[in-house]
Amino acid sequence: MSSFLSNKATSLVHQLLGQSRYRVDVHECSHFLDVLRYSAVESLSQPWRYDVAVTCTSADIACDTLLLKPASFTFQTPMFDGTPALPVRTVFGVVASFRRVSTSNDDTHYALTIVPRIALLGYTKGSEIYLNQSVTEVVEQVLRKHGLEGPDFEFRLSREYPSRELITQWRETDLEFIQRLLAEVGIYWRYEMDSRLEQDVVIFQDSQQQYEFGVTLPLRNQAGMSDSGQESIWDIQTAYNVVSGSVATRDYNYREALTPQDSAESIFSKEGITTGETYHYAEPFLTAGDADSPETGAYFARLRHERILNAQYRVSGHSSSPHLAPGQVLETDGTLPDTVREGIVITTVRTSGSRKSSFTLTFEGIPYSETVCYRPALLNRPVISGSLPARVESTQKGDTYSWLDPQGRYRVKLDFDRSSPEQGYAYLWLRLAKPYAGDTYGFHSPLLDGTEVAVVFDGGDPDRPYIAYALHDSEHPDHVTSDNHTRNVWRTPANNKLRMEDKRQEEHIKLATEYGKTQLNMGHLVNGQREKRGAGFELRTDEHGAVRAAKGLFLTADAQAKAQGPVLEMAPAVNQINQANSQMQALNSAAEAAGALVSDISTQVNLVRDRLKDLQSAVLLASAPQGRGIYLR
Template sequence: MIDRGGEAPRQQMADPEVGDVVVCTLVCKGFDPQTFYVSQWRGEEALSRSYRFDVEVGSRDSRLVLERLRGTRATLTLMAAGGRHTPYHGVLTQAAVIGDDDHYTYYRFVLEPRLARLRQFRRSAVYLDLSVADLIRQTLRKVELTRESDVPVPGEDADFAMTLSGGDVDKTRVPFACQYEESDLDFLSRRLEHEGVYYYFSQTREGEVVVFCNHRERQPQTPLAQSLHYRPNGSLRNPPTEVAVETFTVRCGDTPSAVVLNEYASSHASLTLQGLAEVPQGNFGNFVSFGEHFDTQRDAAHLAALRAERLDCEALSYEGTSATIGPQVGFAVTLSGHFRSELNQRYWVCSVAHEGSQPLPLLASVTQNIERNYRSRFTLLRATQQFRPALCTPKPRIAAWVSAVIDGQGGLTQPEIDEHGRYRVRFAFAGASRPGRGSAWLRLATPYAGVGHGMHFPLYNGTEVLVAFINGDPDRPVIAAAVHNSEYSSVADQHGPTRNALQSAGGNRMTMEDANGKQAVMLSSPTAGAVLSLGHGPRPGVSVCSDQHMAFSSHTFEHAIGGVYRQTISSSSTSQRSAPTQMAATHGMSSSAQKQFQHAEATASNAHGQWGDFEQGAGVYTQDFWGETQYNYVGNLNESVQGISSILVTGVSIDVCAGVSFTRLADRAYEYNNGRTDFTAADHEWAVAQAATFNFGSHILNTTSAVYSIKSSMTTSAMLATERFSTGKTTTVGAGETMSVLDMSPVLTTIKTGDSSINVWPTQVSVKTGICSVVAQGAILLEGESMSTALEGAYELTSPTIALSAEALVSLESDLISLG
């Protein structure tokens, strides 16, 4: 802790044994003023720098505890003839024992202002929406500099003063600033340098006061010391009311004549940000810099002016030396007596270097080579010029990425982003902070971005990210990547090294498996258990499933199995049927059937909702229905099956194409051209024999109450008759009527002509393996004429059009049952 209380150290008086005037004294708080006698001193002070004095002293106490001296408040006073003195208050930041002799023990101390102790605070931190004035106040609290003043020469009740104008303070406010592994003193210094703010020290009776300033009009206007009088070596001695200047040098060198600052700001990406300023005393070249952190043209012009003023300070410099104590940094002095009259003017003191020595009491008569002397070197700036500090404090560069976590006030379930898709983070090096105050809004680097396109995966609060810094600048962070940790595990692990996975926070997932022989892609969502699977799986191929609704919508549709099956559906706006498909549909028809089929195609080509179903080759085609099923076709229904196709397994195929009925039986084609065709028993026996040669795969036959119906030729599109059979009972329904018998469970079948609807309950199974059959429990009712059977095996043809022998029918029934 810094002890600031109590009475200030008093000025050390001359040792009573020596009558000479003491030039330099050191008094430490808590020690007797006669404890230390200054032997030598060397010190430097400058604008925007803490002063430092190395002081060697002799003490008659050989057992001083160094730890007690470290951090002690002390005052070093430089005294001149005529009673003038200049105190330097501060803290002993170093203490060492360097030797002894018969009279003294010798110590070496380092005296610095309290501000210098900020270098002991080395850390990383972030600052949001902070002005330089706010930063000064926050930082100085750490060294207990809390009492503030607003005048250039503060009184005894101040630790620091800020003489910044209000408008200039607003210009220093930045949305984000990062202190990275640097001391608080270095961070404060480089921020002040960037904004053109400088400071000096005013010494009061109580202690030092650091004064922050950004304009010469706010500096002290009244000189603290006497005027400087040019007196080169060998000239007559100057009067004591003046500070003699032994040498005075003016230097002038090449200086850029203009400053150009360029910048890119993502918040104003379309703007060309550039600041221009002329250097008043510049003569050659341009100073061009990029990355000064501005996002408006006003800020660009302001910073360019600051840089030009700094270069102007270097164009013309004034240096002098003196053997008289006097000039003090930050204050004004006036030079007189120079042989070049234009140099006799008012100046600001920018820096002073002190060096002196004096004999210790009791040793003055013994040691003749140590004489009392003092010299100083100083630099000045014309009072009409504006001082700006040099950008000399190094800015840290962050070459590697640093860890952070997404920060915000939205909790763990709602990502918090701004209108530009940016995030706030909390840096690991910055420690704890209030939610949403860990950083400014940071952009997220993505693999793909552009005008109106790009990609974005939201980052939730708590997600660990790696932050990179553009050009290593700690004030230019950007989120480079997101990583997993022990709290947020990866979607991949050692059990799936070949698995590529993408999973959102809501459980939506895309997985790509690259294992040899098991390549697969799966897209899934937890809502309704929706899954799309491609490639390897329980049944390799393509699988789509959902616990709820599934809908497909398209302009055209085509389904094909090479060499086996092809189905095409298209809307009426375009004709999607190709010549090969038409040929496949009509292949095997007689010439008259093909003509009528093509006529039907042409007639229905402009109808709404054309539907074509073309089946080629032998295979298995299965449809299962539970509940009510409706087929509504507006247009044409075309079906061609190679092999044996039948609504019931009887070897007979009935297809309706715009009024054209035809049957294909194996490689024999039968044409129904609105006429009757008689089939012999031998024909049906041959059909059954052909059907038995196929591998059905699955065939369902109700043996409890089976009814078989064979369609003969269709003479009209109207319903001729409908019969429902149960044990011992027959019900006949006339053409165009609907049968509804509620007490005849379990089957109610309704067939209507015109809208082509088929309602079957509870089960309809269609198996096509060269032989196509449809079996419904209890009864099958079809258009046209029907054949039925009761449980006893009797067969009835209500409108017999096909002559079958009883033996053929019995054989047909036993064959069907054995196949089932």
Template sequence: MTNLTPMIIFDHSRYRLKVWRNKAPLDVLAFTGQEALSQPFRYAIEFTSAEKGIEPAQMLMQQASFTLTSPAINPGIRWMPIVPPEPLRSVYGVISGFKLLSTSRDESRYEVTLEPRLALLARSHQYAIYQKLSVPEIVEKILRERHGFRGQDFLFSLAYSYPRREQVMQYGEDDLRFIQRLLAEVGIWYKVTADDRLKIDVVEFYDDQRDYQFNVYLPARNPSGMHGEEDAVVWGMETAYQVVEGKIATRNYDYHDARPYPGLNTEADVTRGDRTTYGEAYHYRDDYRIPGDRYAYQPEAESGVFYARLHHERYLNQRIRLRGMTTSATLVPGQELKVKGDAPETFRKGAIITHITNSARRDSSFEMTFTAIPYSETVCFRPERVPKPVMAGTIPARVSSTKVNDTYGDIDKDGLYRVAFNFDREKWPQGGESLWVRLARPYAGENYGFHWPLLEGTEVAIAFEGGDPDRPY
């Protein structure tokens, strides 16, 4: 009697590690990977090799790919050929870590860490000034000029048009933390994808829920035995709820118009009075100069209402957290997963994958744990804010002028100066080394004190309002 049930053949080579310029045979033993929105992925991959003396230089900083394939399938009919494995998904990046774990008579066991090129930005620590650039322009400048990224290596697809900022300071932060801080400030999220044609990792930047990958369907049932991607399932689904902040209030101080009036006060409630939220979160000193329209569908970028809504979306991202397990090797952050069958309503309506952890070993099958948030038309995923460095004390600078060897430094109608920071290595035009900076001076009497002009080249001590590196005086 002929068995018509297809058999899935267990094959240790379902996971393939390829390191450019490496000729040693690499047999994957186990791996654990983590991926998340607005974070570089990280894969720890154990492998064995008959070559016992692989040198670190053969691995570190080499481009590499890690491919997950489907299992081979035997149709169970004598005259039908075995269906060979097919690639399900490839991850491209660079080898950032290398270990020799053990050595036996026949082979050695190693481990490598595979990360996207973006992760290497954490090894670059800088002190720098950026002037008259928007947040996306600053990020692109760093990627292109400092790290050699080209047009095919990243993509900006943004719903908002972001204004150019007068000045932004990077003070001792590594480049990855710095750009993640700027992106989080304005609600831009990113994901790392793969270009299988060019065999490279690509960073994609978005700021709207319309840029999720929609309609990924998987059935709800417990896994049983070996399976291919077409048999991928979801199980172990959990939904956690908690009370979060009900509304947001913001206020800013702008010295350009420092009159005591409430024009820079704004409020936002994205839920419009949802009774499962509570309280007010008051955020002081978000950097904006216009309050914005609280009733606009899409308020002006970097206005007070814009920041208030972003704050509330971050809180609302924590209100409902979803968790589950799957055997799908193609589920990635940024997808909208809809679970079919007997599943909680939040999973059936659509869950936005925000984080995954996947793993497999020679003696165990592939498995993935994921976390998600419910899809919403009004609440988008927003990365958590990264704290700015706190500027304690003062830093040295010298008064600047547009004329070489000028007697006095340049001064504007409000008595502000431009200065050249001692740490800044950028070659700015003469007299254009900074934004206009206020001068602290005696203030008393009917005519508001006095002003002794500073000479060009005068050493000054620059302090920062609230320790904020973007608010020098």
């Protein structure tokens, strides 16, 4: 009991007298958490993380006392004179994890993790669609969805970023999603601490202008937290790597199919230790553009080369200053290699400390350069394998006709989309893949509102969709089923129809439209109940009809076995006419002998020879071996 009271008194004394170099505070937590040890990692474009081990006289702190509560970790300088310790630097965040490690008669050992508020975006995962918004607009929208407002983040950008037709989040956490988007356009982020509001602030930036300058530390031999209290750096190491000398990009934009989309960028390196070329196809750009125009081919090529050059020189070192943080440009009064003479851009800081050991800090960075900025590493875009179900949309539900744009594209609503946009505006215009296409020719049957379609993605890229095909479903049943499995049917919503029956000995083709019940029926003719009503062919309409042939028309009932022989085979018809002419010639001779009037047989003969035969003129020839009958009234 006396030991417990002694330890409790000691903790209170430490708290009051400030003899610890570290302090952790959790909002509305009444328990004193005495830091036993800690370790932390801070990097550009990543949520930092402080893992803190503490002791407490309370043996059972409720989890809801700490989890998701605002917290702070303070580096401080003990005074050892009865006055409170002087705060050096305070990091604000929230408690993301908490566990009870062990307990004794004196106190209980706990471990907790403090992270920035933006790290909580990692606990929300899903799929979303964003239309006609820029990367920065989408990022801001995601942040605000999580309750982060104006004082919580700031865009310090030197460029304006264009709107994209489509930005898709696919099975990503919100944190992964914004990290991916920001990295694509070269925006990196760091943190500032607002001591007035006692919260962390995320700073988004895209150029060297937004680095934090004015950080200078002397270069000294290893000092740690020396008795002199002088903060310094030491053990500076530099690493050099050969990297690619240029980056080329190419993409294809069907909207401007013949416009070249090639770009190449090479950032000069005076040391001449670059070689080769890195080529990337299908970057997310629409125009080749130039390196200063965001989201063009040249712009993405430059960003990629900057990322490559970030790996050309690497710097690491140690420091005794808890003030060092990613995004700072560190300078020194000591002698450094030429590559880092202009300063070191801090990219990562790792720190640790405990009651028994001194504070340690190691940092990593890249040389400061006017031509090469830090760029976060690209995260792979998610891949959508296969297809996603969607429905064609029109501006009117159940529209009678298709809603297409001037390029013949469709609007759809993807099934996974939980938003409620205006009817017909849930997704961007999509092309429809077809089995045959060309310059204003091809195969295209317009799709109506409500039709189920399969949307696929070029290369699996969520931002490159197109309609692959249409499908029947329970609300739109198939017109070819087990009931008519021998039929091949192309039928439009207005019941225009091409039907081809493949049942043996009952083969037929029907080409029909509802207007005037106009039909061409060929082969085994059937009615609506599939009962035979004839054979051969039928051309019929309830409207007017016309048979027109500008070079002549041949109507015949003469047989032509198995559809063999020339189309204008008319020997039987010509023979019948010649026989008739011969009979007329005999009659004409008899009439002439009797002194009667004679006929002009030569004209008839010339008609057959010069016009009717092979339809040499615009004539009408009708032939029937068993005779003809014409009924007029």
